[in-house]
Amino acid sequence: MPAEAKGSPVLSGTGIFIIGFPVYDVRELERKVNMLKEKKMMIVGNLADDLSRSTIVIATSYQGLLAKQMAELRNALAKTGVEYHVVKNTLLYRAAEKVGKPQLMNIIEGPVALAFGYDDVVNAARALNQYIKSTTLPLQIKGGLLGDQILLPEEVINLADLPPKEILISKLIQQLQATVGNLHNILNSPLQGLLNVLHNRAQMTSE
Numbered sequence: 001m002p003a004e005a006k007g008s009p010v011l012s013g014t015g016i017f018i019i020g021f022p023v024y025d026v027r028e029l030e031r032k033v034n035m036l037k038e039k040k041m042m043i044v045g046n047l048a049d050d051l052s053r054s055t056i057v058i059a060t061s062y063q064g065l066l067a068k069q070m071a072e073l074r075n076a077l078a079k080t081g082v083e084y085h086v087v088k089n090t091l092l093y094r095a096a097e098k099v100g101k102p103q104l105m106n107i108i109e110g111p112v113a114l115a116f117g118y119d120d121v122v123n124a125a126r127a128l129n130q131y132i133k134s135t136t137l138p139l140q141i142k143g144g145l146l147g148d149q150i151l152l153p154e155e156v157i158n159l160a161d162l163p164p165k166e167i168l169i170s171k172l173i174q175q176l177q178a179t180v181g182n183l184h185n186i187l188n189s190p191l192q193g194l195l196n197v198l199h200n201r202a203q204m205t206s207e
Contacts, residue, residue, distance in 0.1 A: 040091060047087065047095035050114075056121040057104065057145040058128055058156055062086060062113040064138035073131060080127040083116045103150055107143030121146060122162045129160035 051057065062070070074084045089108055096104045117124025125144070132139050144151035144159075151159070 043088075044091050044094045044098065047092060048098045050083065050085075050116045051095055051101055051104070052099045054116040054118055055147075056117040056124050058115040058117070058125060059104075059107050059112050059142040059144065060115065060128070061111065061138075061140045061142065063111055069135075069137060073135075073137065076131050077115060077127055080123060081117070081119055082124050082127055083118075084113060084128075085116070086111075086113045101145065101148065103148065104145045106150055107145070109142070112142065122159060125156055125160035126162075129157055 065073070070086075077084045089105075089112070092108060092112075092114075093102075093105055096102050115124065115128050129141070131137070132141075141153045141156050143153055144156045146159075
């Protein structure tokens with residue numbers, strides 16, 4: 001019987017033996033494939049949850065960022081309630097479709113990382129933009145998703161430049177108070193005039 005050539009496959013029970021190479025167990029390979037599928041499903045589920053809970057999502061590049069810089073960026077953003085994750089585009093697409101936000105993929109091109117803000121959208125944009133400016137990191141804002149609306153990079157930066165929510169609310173209250181005061185004066189002017197006429201008429205009658 002001729003000798004088997006090196007590299008020829010030979011079936012052996014539940015495994016495949018390649019002459020001159022290690023034995024690969026089919027069941028072990030299937031187990032690893034299933035584990036990989038489960039991991040991808042878990043990642044998609046987590047991304048879908050982040051997308052559904054977030055008030056704003058900002059996409060950035062991350063190429064050229066060192067591991068230490070990435071960790072520092074994540075820690076800095078976490079202090080403001082913002083999460084920052086590198087994502088795989090194919091899994092992100094599945095998550096975006098799952099939560100009904102497929103428009104997010106309009107700003108996804110090439111390797112990206114996402115900043116998820118869950119509260120004040122202005123604070124989230126400002127925290128990311130200020131950190132990039134202060135550290136001169138090689139990051140580029142690619143756009144954002146505010147609710148169901150796509151934001152261009154310049155719109156994200158403009159959002160970051162807005163005053164904090166507390167100041168905006170304070171200014172709005174001041175404007176409302178001024179408007180109410182003006183309305184009060186307008187409504188009272190004719191009434192005050194009428195009261196003056198009635199008062200003068202009463203004085204003339206008494207005389």
